[in-house]
Amino acid sequence: MAASPVVVQLAVAFVVLQAALGTNRQIVTGNPAAGSFLSVPTTVKRYENDTVLLPCYHNAPYRYVRWSRDDLLLVDSRYPDLRTPPRMRLWPNGSLEVTEVQTDDTGDYTCEIMTDGGKASQHHAIEVQFQATAAIYPEDPIDIRVGQILEAVCQVTGMPQPYVKWTMQVGHTMEPLALFNERKLNVLIEDRTFSGPLQCTATNGVGEPASAAVEVIVNFVPEIEVKSPTVHTRIGETGLLECLVTAHPAASIHWFHHGLPVVYDRRIVKLDTLVTKHQYYTVQRHQLAIRSLRDADLGQYECKAGNRVGIAGAQLELTGRPMVASFKPAAEMSSPTRHNFIWQTESHSPLIEYKLKFRRVPSGNVTPGRRTLPQQFAWKELIIPSDGSYGPLHSSGYTLEGLQPTSVYEVIVLSRNRYGWSDPSNILRFATGGEVEIEPGSEADTSSSSSVQTTETLEYSEPGDGDGGLIMDNMIPTDGFDYSMGWGNGHSVGGAIGMSPVAVSCLGLSVAFAIVEFFVGIKHLGDL
Structure with a gap:
């Protein structure tokens, strides 16, 4: 069934009315002529304490006018006795004045008038702009x-x-x-x-x-810093273990020896010192002092810190073993088949002996890794007795002879006293002099010299035997400084420092190694 013309006209009128509401914000009932406003819908933006005038001008006389804000009646000309809100005034032309506007005056305002042609309304708005405020919850x-x-x-x-x-x-x-x-x-x-x-x-x-x-x-959780994880000492002295604890809330500290709580007495004392008390954390220094050390006091200790968040621990060792030795520049020049070494260590107890370990590095293998080496490239060991002095600083030296010219070698040294062997020293890498054959693609420069070639500093851990860590630069002296002053013991094959039965024995070992390498080389040539 088709829609009647009347229904169609009503639909069109409704669409027109909706468009008028959306664009002009005016509502007209009765005679369409009543919608002839001279004023236009306005949004007024003002700061606090400003004055705002909302217009409501019409082309025809009105019988009455009234204003409302957000559907709340403010003023009506028909009721002059109606109390007008403070700071508001209705003008004879229908406009509304608001003085000293405040944030509460923000809103939508509606002007409604009645004329002979019917009722009409117009909408305005006030936005009172004010400074931002902020609060955190x-x-x-x-x-x-x-x-x-x-x-x-x-x-x-x-x-x-x-x-x-x-x-x-x-x-x-x-x-x-x-x-x-x-x-x-x-x-x-x-x-x-x-x-x-x-x-x-x-x-x-x-x-x-x-x-x-x-x-x-x-x-x-507490954070523990240990500056000296291994503390070297000797029997009869005072051993001092220390850990620095940062925490919030503040942590309680307990010391353990071989997994058991430390029992404190006059000889074993715990010392706690507040280093920093910050608003957000505390830093405390905790020390365990053991007087008149006994053999039973040596070993592994643990500094354990805990608060309501969690527990953390750090391992320390109290030992009488020697410290890690370090190589020093040797005063005597080396040659293509020999190399001089001097090292120094610290031990609170007399040293018994040193272990010097050396090996030749295969050609082209500048950075050794996990590998299987022929016997000629395996580590060789020499035991060098100490002079038994009390130190605590101990220096010694040795000269390796029978080396292959134009070859790269590595050497480490360990020290032993009554409490055991020290940790291995850093690996010292050196090259013997002579014509060095550089393989194609090698980054090294070809050189011919009777001096020792310096190699780069590298770091690696040798698998299996745990020999050494940091590869040190080859050190060849140029200042002629006499490092022999204060040595605890010195050995030199060839009499540079002085022959002794021990040196003669070491000389025999060096010669033996040289002979073995000589015959291995001849056999290799025969195979070719």
């Missing part, structure tokens, strides 16, 4: 653990609506958080550096930005 300091999610809300007011920015102290600087106008914050606390003020800032272009902050206190 929760307001109290926030206690939170590492690994938890921090939640906070920034409540803001202001007209226009403020833009919100979050910043947080990370370390010693305020870092912006990657949020874009978000009033709710969720951030993962990664470590203790997140302690500090959390701040939100609201900006709307009116006056100065507003900020609010709250303190964030991060609770974390």
Whole structure:
């Protein structure tokens, strides 16, 4: 069934009315001529304490006019006795004046008039612009653990609506958080550096930005720093173990020896010192002092710190073993088949002997790794007796002879006293002089010299036997300084430092190694 012309006309009229409402914000009932407003719908933006005049001009006389705000009646000309709100005044032409506008005056205002042609209305708005304000919730300091999610809300007011920015102290600087106008914050606390003020800032272009902050206190598992994990001492002296503990809340400290709690007495004393008391953490120095050391006091210790967040521990060793030896420049020049070594170590007990380990590095293998080497490239050991002096500084030397010219060697040294062997020294790498054949593609420069070639400093750990760590530069003296002063013992094959039965024995070993390498070389030539 087709729609009648009357229905179609009503539909068109409704569409026209909707368009009028959307564009002119005017409503007309009765005669369409009643909608002839001379004023236009207006949104007035003012600051506080300004005066606003909302127009309501019509081309026809009106019988009455009334104003409302957000559907709340303000004034009606038909009822002059009706109390007008403070700071508001109705003018004879129908306009409404609002003086000293406040934030409460913000809203939608409607002017409604009655004329002979019918009722008509027009809409206006007032936006009172004011400076932004900000507040953070929760307001109290926030206690939170590492690994938890921090939640906070920034409540803001202001007209226009403020833009919100979050910043947080990370370390010693305020870092912006990657949020874009978000009033709710969720951030993962990664470590203790997140302690500090959390701040939100609201900006709307009116006056100065507003900020609010709250303190964030991060609770974390104690952090232990040990500057000397191995403490060298000797029986009868005082041993001192130390660990530095950073924590919040403050940690309690316990010492363990071979897994058992240390029993304190007059001889074994625990010393605790407050180093730093910061707003967000404390740093304490904890020492274990053991007087008149006994053999039973030596061994592994553990400094264990705990608070309500967790427990952490650090291992320390109290030992009488010698310290790691270090190589020193030798005063005597080396040759293509011999190399001089001097080393120094520290031991609180007399040294018994040294172990000198050396090997030849295969050609082209500048950075040894996990590999299977022929016997001629395996580690060789020499035991060198000490002179038994008390030290604590001990120096010694040795000369390796029968070396292959134009070859690269590595050497390490260990020291032993009554408590055992020291850890291996850093690996010293040196090259014997002569014509060095460089393989194609090698980064080394071809050189011919009777001096020793310096090689680069590298670092690696030899698998299996745990020999050494850092590869040291080959050290060839140029100053002629006499390092023999104060030596505990010196050995030299060939009499550079002085022959002794021990040196003769070591000479025999060196010659034997040289003969073995000589015949291996001849056999290799025969195979060719």
